Amino acid sequence: MHGTFTPPARARRLPLTLRLALREFRGGLSGFGVFLACIALGVMAIAGVASISRSLSDGLGREGRRILGGDLSYSLINREATPEERAVLAREGRIGTVATLRAMAVAGEGAALVELKAIDDAYPLAGVLVTEPHADLAQLLGPRDGVPGAVADPALLTRLDLKVGDRVTLAGHPFAIRATVASEPDKIAGGLGFGPRLIITQEALRATGLVQPGSLNRWSYRIAVPGASDAALDAAAARIAKAAPEAGWEMRTRSNADPRFAKSIERFTQFLTLVGLTALIVGGVGVANAVHAFVERKRGSIATLKSVGAPGSQVVGLYLVQVMLIAGLGTLAGLVLGAGLPFAIDALFHDALPLPLNPTLAPGELLLAAAYGLLTAFAFAITPLGRAHDVPVSGLFRDTVDPSARTPRPRYRLMLAAALLALVVLAVATAFDKRVALIFIAAAGLAFGLLRLVATGLMALARRLPHPRRAAPRMALANLYRPGALTPTIVLSLGLGVTLLVTLSVIDANVRRTISASLPAKAPNLFFLDIPSADADRFHDFLAKAAPTGKIERVPMMRGRIVALDGVPAGKIRPPEDAAWVLDGDRGITYADDLPDGSVLTAGTWWTPEEGRTPLVSFESELARQLGLKIGSEVTVNVLGRTVSARIANLRKVEWRNLGINFVMVFSPGTFRGAPHADLATLSLAHGTDGAAENRILRDVAHTFPSVTSVRVKDALDAVGDLVGKLVLAIRGASAVAVLASLFVLAGAVAAGHRARLYDAVVLKVLGAGRGRLLAAYGLEYGALGLATALFGMIAGALAGWVIVTKVMRLDFVLDLSGALVAAGLAVVLAVGLGLAGTWRILGQKPAPYLRGL
Incomplete structure (x- = not known):
């Protein structure tokens, strides 16, 4: 019995193009390994960074009450809240008070800067302070035999060679260390510290005399409102603002416990996302190579479809559907890996993480990563696919020997432009800093254009060079410019990777040099804070005697907040x-009779002694420009609870990088003369950094002026350097994905040229070429490509590093190519190694089976 096969109803409902595309998958995904890897890597990088960022943000939100120490927080600098202000806060809930300042802890002949925290009986309103050994906080900090207790960071015990039970002195007052801090609930909100934590009671703090009018201390009033919604907290904040409009305090809520930290996360996330997008764009070259090779393999199928009447648009649509389905698989793999990254980090490093991580799935961020992946795949696939539209059947077969370079139809070029525009809009619309996103896009476009020019120039140069007599060099030179040469692909893929590596190397070298070498040579050796104005002259004489050849600078210093500019609330x-x-x-603000050192007037004139009796202010010129201020503008600040308005008399450029005494605002003497304040002083030793002399002066100051806080610049730079090192490590991790994508693309480019190399090897073997001669030719070819690309990468990477260091980071630039040379050398080795590895199997093929098929 005979009959015809009737496809299932579900299959008949599918469009013809989709049905044909799905049938093509019966042969598997051979040749698309690099395609899948490139898309998956790029999407994983973007999805992973976004997922970690969302997990951090959610962690901060979830733990906001614990991080803040309450539901609402009101902070004052240099003064405590008045009874009336405290009563306003108390009406909204239970209050806990924390005072923080820096002080010198002395033990025997040793002294160390500590971040001092003085707490009341209500601490902590949220979270738990974990100590070792564990005990009631009141018992640990209460007086025993007339000596109050303290809880210290273990780092302080290590630094001063102490143990639990030993004593330290603060401003000459003894404290017994009764436990160490194992976990501090509100540590993150304190920001970057330059010394270990030491916790005492507020009663003990007042007894030391460290709290004086004008001394640098912060009083934080945390309010606990159990069960209150965010809306209820906003209403409470509005009532407090209305009841105490002139208090001048800084307010935070549990939903925004650390806005500056949240902004830092957003900025860093954007940077890492752009690095991930770089990996995706680099991988796009691999996508183009894979699609080109795919079209080459499908010549027979394309010819068959065209010969039976399939229009070119349907052929392109068929294989575009296949390519996008495969891109969907790569995107899905990248999304799974990226979404699982925060869960993996939390599982492996939960106890070691300094920040609260709340692993969660972020649908919006994952959707964005998927859009990046699919758009990139489409943009890099449409051009090689569109080429098959207008090539006749005979041309498809003839291209085996003579590939033709045909420009795709306008419709496909428009599709490419639309995909690229969508990528640009997506990158800019979702960027925290749109200017940075636009710079990145412009740089990526410029890099692609320049690398294309390098490849074209290299091919033109090879074509015009005289042909060597020896066979291997002649073959290598011809391979650089022959039809179907790998030159454009290898230069593009390897060039982007080398440029990225060199750029990061140059930035890293300059940042580390600035922190570890350049700044200490120009910066003061020691800073001295909270010098009582009554002891300022005596302290100056003491320093002059301790360091006769040193340079001493001293200025009055207060803390204030800008509350309005030209009458507009901040x-x-x-x-x-x-x-x-x-x-x-x-x-920090100050007042001065004369223009401070390290400043240059850019507009206006400095005040005369007569003019200085009125409220005037000198503002930093660049910041004034960005804030829309000019000479005559009014600046209103809150200092010690008092609101003061001053007119801008002049603008000045400040050299911030020398770490000297510099201020955004310098007021005229008449503005604050007579107001309670402490002095700030710096000491610069004549012979630069001298650890022994610095330690001696620190020790002597701690014993003679126990209320003065001393900061060693090297310690502060080490703390900043440690933070920068962690950020650089994260950048390197994200950049490694881009470099790995470059390696995949390079390997894919070699694989894509397999068919042409196989044909060459067969013909050359028939003509008598041995394996050694062919290896030499290919080695010279890949070596030339690697050297040319490495040279471009060094130049482009150094230029990009210079732009970022000088224009974005505003640091001095020194060309350090030590790391760049390593990256360039590695590029040459990889180009030759991967190229020869890819051709080794080809050289071992027997000519006979292939000659039969010719």
């Missing part, structure tokens, strides 16, 4: 990101 001003920090929190 909260309503939307400054550029680079200037937002000026309005965010308290700033």
Whole structure:
């Protein structure tokens, strides 16, 4: 019995193009390994960074109450809240008070800077302070035999060679260390510290005399409102603002426990996302190679479809559907890996993480990563696919020997432009800093264009060079420019990877040099804070005697917040990101009769003694420009609870990088003369960094002026350097994905040229070429490509590093190519190694089976 096969109803409902595409998959995904790896790597990087960022943000939100120490927090600098202000806060809930300042802890002949925290009986309102050994906090900190207790960071015990039970002195007052801190609930909100933590009671703090008018201390009033919603907290904050409008305090809520840290996460996330996008774009070259090789393998199928009447658009649509389905698989793999990254980090490093991580699935971020992956795949696939539209059947077969370079139809070029535009819009629309995103896009486009020019120039140069007499060099030279040469692909894939490596190497070298070498040579050796104004002259004489050849600078210093500019409240001003920090929190301010060292007037004139009796201010010129200020503008600050307005008399450029005494705002003497303040002093030794002399002066100051806080610049730079090192490590980790994508692309490029190499090897073997001669030719070819690409990568990477270091980071630039040379050398080795590895199997093939098929 005979009959015809009737496909299932479900299959008949599918469009013809999709049905044909699905049938093609019966042969497997051979040749698409690099395609899948490139897409999966790029999507994983973007999805992973976004997922970790969301997990951190959710962790901060979930733990916001514990991090903040309550539901609401109100902070004051240099003064405590008045009874009336405290009563306003107490109406909203239970209050806990914490005072923080820096002080010198002395033990025997040793002294160390500590981050001092003085707490009340209500601490902690949220979370738990874990100590070792564990005991009631009141018992640990209460007086025994007239000596109050303290809980210390273990680092302090190590630094001063102490153990639990030993004593330290603060401002000449003894404290017994009765436990060490194992976990501090509100540590993150304290920001970057330059010394270990030491916790005491507020009663003990007042007894030391460290709290004086004008001394640098922060009083934080945490309010616990159990069960209150965010809306209820906003209403409470509004009532407090209305009841105490002139308090000048900084307010935070549990939902925004550390806004500066949250902004830092967003900025860093954007940077790492752009690095991930770089990996995806690099992988896009691999996508183009894989699709090109795919079209080459499908010549027979394309010819058959065209010969039976299939239009070119349907042929392109058929294989575009296949390519996008495969891109979907790679994207899905990348999404799974990226989404699982925060869960893996939390499982492996939960106890070691300094930040609260709340692993969670982030649908919006994952959708964004998927869009990046699919758009990139489409953009890099449409051009090689579109080429098959207009090539006749005979041309498809003839291309085996003579590949034709045909420009795709306008419709496919428009599709490419639309995909690229969508990528640009997506990158800019989702960026925290749109300017940085636009710079990245421009740099990526420029890099692609320049690498294309390098490849074209290299091929043109090879074509015009005289042909060597020896066979191997002649073959290598011809391979650089022959039809179907690997030159454009290898230069593009390897060039992007080398450029990225060199750029990161140059930035890393300059940042580390600035922190570890350049700054200490120009910066003061020691800073001295909280010098009582009554002891300022005596302290100056003491330093002059301790370091006769040293340079001493001393200025009055207070803390104040900008509350309005030209009558506009600071909260309503939307400054550029680079200037937002000026309005965010308290700033150090001073007053002076003369222009400070390290400053140059750029507009206006310095005040005369007569003019200095009126409220005037000198503002840093670049920040003034970004904030829209000019000479005559009014700046209103809150200092010690008092609101003061001053007119801008002049603008000045400040050299921040020398770490000297510099201020955004310098007021005229008449503005604050007579106000309670402490002095700030610096000491620069004549012979630069001298550890022994610095330690001696620190020890002597701690014993003679126990209330003065001493900061060693090297210690502060080490703390910053440690933070920068962790950030650089994260950048290197994300960049490794881009470099790995480059290696995949390079391997894919070699694999894509397999068919042409096989044909060459067969013909050359028939003509008598041995394996050694062929290896020599291929080695010279890949070596030339690697050298040319490495040279471009060094030049482009150094230039990109210079732009970022000087224009973005605003640091001095020194060309350090030590790391860049390693990256360039590695590029040459990889190019030759991967190229020869890819051709080794080809050279072992027997000619006979292939000659039969010719």
